[in-house]
Amino acid sequence: MYLGIETSSAVSSVALMDTTKLVGELTVQAGLTHSEQLVPHIELLMQQSGVAKSDIEGIAVSIGPGSFTGLRIGLGTAKALAYAWQVPLLGVMTMDVLAHNFWQWEGLIAVMIDAQKKNVYEGLYRWEDNQMRCVQEPTVKVRTDALTTLGELKEPVTVVGDGIIKVAATVSDFGTNLTVGPTTMRIPRASSLLLAALPRFLRQEPDEALTVAPYYIRRSEAEVVWDAKHPELAAQMKGQEPTVVVTEAAPALSDEVPHA
Template identity: 35%
Template sequence: MRILAIDTSTAAASSAIIEDGRLLCEFTINDGRKHSEKLMNIINITLENSGIEISQIDAFACSIGPGSFTGLRLGAAAVKGLGQALDKPVIAVPTLDALAYNIFPCKSLVCPMLDAQRKMVYSALYRIEDDKLIKLEDYRAIDIDMLIDRLENYGEEIVILGDGVPMFGNKLKDALTNVIEASPGTLYPRASSVAILAEELYKEGKILKYNELELYYIRKSQAEVEYEKKQKIEIAPMKGEDIKAVYDVECKSFTTPWSLESFTSEIYNNNMARYLVAKIGDEVVGYGGMWIVLDEGHITNIAVHPDHRGKKIGDELVKALIKLARDNDVRRMTLEVRPSNWTAINLYRKYGFKEAGVRKGYYEDTGEDATIMWLEL
């Protein structure tokens, strides 16, 4: 049984091959170069020095996180590619498990910690019992001060390791007298530990097809967080400063748009009118309006900028108008929609509106009838 394993979860990258529990070769490099430039070369060096052809490997394994988002993706892509090309199974090994295994066996508690940026680490806590690695606390992204507070609950010796140690090791040792650092040779995740744990998983039948391998990030990358922040839809009351942007959305959405003066009058002169805007960042990407007359709410318009359709902005506007109606003790809501506008009709149906009548020749531009829809609140 031969397993080729790789680890690319930190600045170090490594590859290892084991055969029936025996380590044949391991190669690690931590020179700060990009994994994309060195990974395949590392794998080839491991194969050449083991005297094994790639076709003789029975399974491929990689650490799946947490860790460097880019590094993990590269490692997973390599293992998936090898598994697919050679029709061999792949094995997913949690990075923190493999890191803790670096100092197996150990009588102390083991606390791996990987840099998660912003003064946080990815961490867990382990103990070795009956020659098994036992996870005492689940994987987490945790502020370093909170980690110290949690470790204070344990009175026994705790070994820390991982690329979080150079940054936070001294802080932990100053705060906790029972904390010691692992040796430099065990500080970073190693492919040999990934391979050994992968062999155990293989024996347990925990193998995957190449397209079933998924990474475990714990939290989203900073790039994803920033992207989602930029894409977040904010609904707010429409203000005078929004009128020009709303008018632009109106013109791009309807063949017979309302005039700029109409929107100005709605905002400043119509006490019955309630208008909301949808924004992504500082950009107005949609709007919705409603007149409240006694206990009825009449939706006048809902429009989304063509460049931002398909992002559920219309859904957010409809939900916000319904909430606004309820907050104003409205009992029923109504609107008119073109029978040909199935996108809008289905959107309103989704939130409980039902067809209840027709207004003949309602739309002046085409003479098209209007479907009347009602919602009981």
């Protein structure tokens, strides 16, 4: 049994899956913070599914790009549980998660995650040879430029992710080949996270828990502002690990999750 944790956006999603079926999933967009709802959701899902902590063989967690705060909370929780339960931890790109909503989908899948200031993180995927393949690695683009380029392609393109929420109604204006994914499929879900992670779990290729870190692509706004206010210190720290990358473990949560 595997636990999936997805907190890269405003969506909080947790799921339980074994090698043959989805056992349970709880996905909520209620406006609450992940710090308020993540652990209670894990506890509720395990109770309702009749799953004990001793049943968990591995944990998969979304690592971004996405919300800086959400990723820290999700990854901190996943690390704490993996340590407490002594199970493997696996980090999965948020774009891979969104793409796996579209199992056996025809056409190009364009994943766009909000990068603020009219920019998006864009990754392109295609279902080929019975698996989801990434055909363009995540990169930062101006949203209108990305949509214009996609609209010039000679094939159907399905656009998903919170990066197109503000322009969803006008996406087809950039090209008649562009459509927005269905409402339930345009958000990252923990079940799709586990679909992406399962092959690696079965190959016994988990990440080293201490080395799993959020994948931000670019630095946070807070760091940019800090550097502008402290140019000399910023120059000295150039090349060092970003301060926003999680290195500390979250408080142990094992006692808050049902025991066998």
